[in-house]
Amino acid sequence: MRLTKHVHRLVALRLVALGLVAMLLAAVFGTGSGSAVAAQPKAQKSGHAHVHPTEGPHHGALIELGREDYHAELVHDDATNTVTIYILDGAAKDAVAIEAKQLTLNLLVGGKPQQFQLVSMPQSSDSEGRCSAFGCTSEPMCKAIDAKGTTGRLSVEVSGKRFVGKLGAHSHAH
Numbered sequence: 001m002r003l004t005k006h007v008h009r010l011v012a013l014r015l016v017a018l019g020l021v022a023m024l025l026a027a028v029f030g031t032g033s034g035s036a037v038a039a040q041p042k043a044q045k046s047g048h049a050h051v052h053p054t055e056g057p058h059h060g061a062l063i064e065l066g067r068e069d070y071h072a073e074l075v076h077d078d079a080t081n082t083v084t085i086y087i088l089d090g091a092a093k094d095a096v097a098i099e100a101k102q103l104t105l106n107l108l109v110g111g112k113p114q115q116f117q118l119v120s121m122p123q124s125s126d127s128e129g130r131c132s133a134f135g136c137t138s139e140p141m142c143k144a145i146d147a148k149g150t151t152g153r154l155s156v157e158v159s160g161k162r163f164v165g166k167l168g169a170h171s172h173a174h
Helices: 002-030 139-147
Strands: 061-065 071-076 082-089 102-109 111-119 133-137 151-158 161-167
Touching: 061 151, 071 139, 071 151, 071 161, 082 102, 082 111, 082 139, 082 151, 102 139, 111 139
Parallel strands: none
Antiparallel strands: 061 071, 061 161, 071 082, 082 133, 102 111, 102 151, 111 133, 151 161
16 A cells, blocks of 8 residues: 555656646747747758748749858749849848859759850949849740759859759749
8 A cells, every 4th residue: 555655656746847847848948829939940950040041132033052152043034034043142132243254054854954054144233344143035944944843953153162053843933
């Protein structure tokens, strides 16, 4: 009888301890209902806790260059068959002018490689001899970008360092 009473007391103490731990965790980390901690961006699986931009300043799809050292923003207009790629900083907010005169976009469409050249389109904020925007008018390129399952690569040199960005399966509203 004494052993049973002792076991019940231990179980009760453990339940009280678990309740206290749960309340402590709720107080420290919040319950998710309006707490400041719940509003913070969640860390990615790779262990870093910053927000990843999802759209560029021109509302185009972002291509990560390096480990978010830079971004390329791909904007295309099906009505005019125009594709423009803007080179942006790591936060994908500000233009970064580079020395290139053209960019090459390599796409894989339906298992077939296609390559497109985009020529420099200097912006008013770009310094002499540098460019932050590259463009091309090409219906085949727009159709390739829109094709289901299209993937690709963009290679960009910034300050003497080469970065390669991958284009995933492209999806957007037109």
